[in-house]
Amino acid sequence: MTQQQDRVAIVTGAARGIGLAAARKFLDEGWKTVLLDIDGGTLARTAVALADTPGVMTIEADVSDAAQVQAAGARVALALGRIDVLVNNAGIAVFKPILDTTADEWRRVLDVNLTGPFLCTQACAPVMVANGGGSVVNIASISGMRASTLRVAYGTSKAGLMHLTKQQAAELGNIGIRVNAISPGPVDTAMAKEVHTPDIRAGYHDAIPLNRYGLETEIAEAIWFLCSDRAGYINGQVLAVDGGFDATGIGLPSLRRGN
Numbered sequence: 001m002t003q004q005q006d007r008v009a010i011v012t013g014a015a016r017g018i019g020l021a022a023a024r025k026f027l028d029e030g031w032k033t034v035l036l037d038i039d040g041g042t043l044a045r046t047a048v049a050l051a052d053t054p055g056v057m058t059i060e061a062d063v064s065d066a067a068q069v070q071a072a073g074a075r076v077a078l079a080l081g082r083i084d085v086l087v088n089n090a091g092i093a094v095f096k097p098i099l100d101t102t103a104d105e106w107r108r109v110l111d112v113n114l115t116g117p118f119l120c121t122q123a124c125a126p127v128m129v130a131n132g133g134g135s136v137v138n139i140a141s142i143s144g145m146r147a148s149t150l151r152v153a154y155g156t157s158k159a160g161l162m163h164l165t166k167q168q169a170a171e172l173g174n175i176g177i178r179v180n181a182i183s184p185g186p187v188d189t190a191m192a193k194e195v196h197t198p199d200i201r202a203g204y205h206d207a208i209p210l211n212r213y214g215l216e217t218e219i220a221e222a223i224w225f226l227c228s229d230r231a232g233y234i235n236g237q238v239l240a241v242d243g244g245f246d247a248t249g250i251g252l253p254s255l256r257r258g259n
Contacts, residue, residue, distance in 0.1 A: 005055070008080045009227070010034040012063050012120060013090030015042040017189045018139065021216035022087050022223045027053050029224070034076050037090070038062045063090045063116030064108075073123030083127040085227045088117035089139040091157075095195070098152040106153045113157035114164065121168055125177055133176025135227045138165050139219075140183045142242050158183075162238050169236030178235045180226045185242025188213040206253045210243035 009026040013019040014035035026033040032055040037043040040060040047058045059075060061068040076083060091113045094105045117138050128134030143151050144158030161181065168179040186192065186204045192213065196204075205211050222241045225231055240246045 005030045005032070006082075007084040008032045008034065008076065008082050009085040009087065010036060010076060010083060010120075010124060011087040011089055012036045012116070013139075014087075015039050015046045017191070018184065018187065018216050018219045019087070019089040020046060021220040022089065025217075025220040025224045026085070027055055031055065031085075032057065032080055034059060034080075036061055036063070036072060063088075063120055064111035066119050069116075069119045069123045073120075073127065077127045082131040083124045084131070084134045086120060086124045086128075086134070086136045087139065087223055087227075088120055088136065088161075090116055091139065091141075093151070093154040095150040095154075096152075097150060101152055109153035110157045110160070113154070114160045117161060118164060121172075121179070125172060125175075128177050129175050134178075135231075136168065136172070136177060136179040137223050137226050138162075138168075138179070138181040139223075140165070140181045140238060142183055142185045142240065142246055145183055145238075145240065145246050165238060166236045173235045178226075178231070180231075180234055180236065181238040182219060182222050182226070183238050183240040183242065183246070184214060184219050185240070185245040186213045187219060188215055204245075207248060208243040208245045209248055209252065211256075212243065214241060214243060 009031050011019050011023045014023045015037035023033050023035050034057045036059045043058050043060055050056045059072045061072045063069060092109055094101060094109055121136055138161050140161045141158040143155040144162050147155055165179055165181040172179055219241055222239060226234060
């Protein structure tokens with residue numbers, strides 16, 4: 001059996017936020033972990049912050065660029081000899097009305113959020129198979145499960161990613177690679193703190209049974225579970241980690257006032 005310290009995880013969009021939280025979880029569990037991100041400056045600062053942590057490797061790359069992705073996969077295979085887990089976390093968002101969203105904005109969001117996981121999985125899967133299989137976790141969003149304003153490109157890309165997850169699971173499961181997705185609800189990331197106004201936050205709290213935003217570490221724990229041996233028979237699933245947001249309709253504020 002492969003020892004934990006010999007296993008290798010690649011996390012895209014790992015310079016900060018959910019990606020960094022996931023990378024830290026794998027590192028804490030003793031895995032060698034590759035942090036891949038397009039933002040070289042932030043990635044370099046993260047590498048400095050993790051300088052005393054064994055097993056860290058960083059790669060600057062654009063997940064929507066097939067040549068860069070293939071080069072990154074080859075570099076990991078050469079340096080570490082295997083890939084056991086891929087977390088397709090890298091993503092971008094454009095928050096604009098549907099009639100104001102440009103074709104270039106639409107294209108870029110889908111290139112990163114949907115084509116990126118397709119390309120990264122293609123690059124990593126052969127290396128996984130060569131070592132007996134592996135696990136892929138795609139980071140989708142609650143915005144792919146329920147529509148909301150200003151997210152036409154983002155929500156559509158994440159809905160597509162959920163179906164890509166099922167397509168990947170159907171085919172790659174036959175060669176020993178499980179593929180699942182996490183669908184986070186509102187998470188207290190740095191970006192959310194910057195763009196979510198008090199009234200937006202209050203609106204989310206009203207709609208979430210747990211009455212709060214999620215934490216990056218809570219998403220990381222769900223990612224870890226889906227990649228672990230304990231999830232060995234879970235394939236092709238989308239797990240909403242959202243405090244009950246997707247499961248809930250109207251009425252929570254009234255219910256709370258009645259308590």
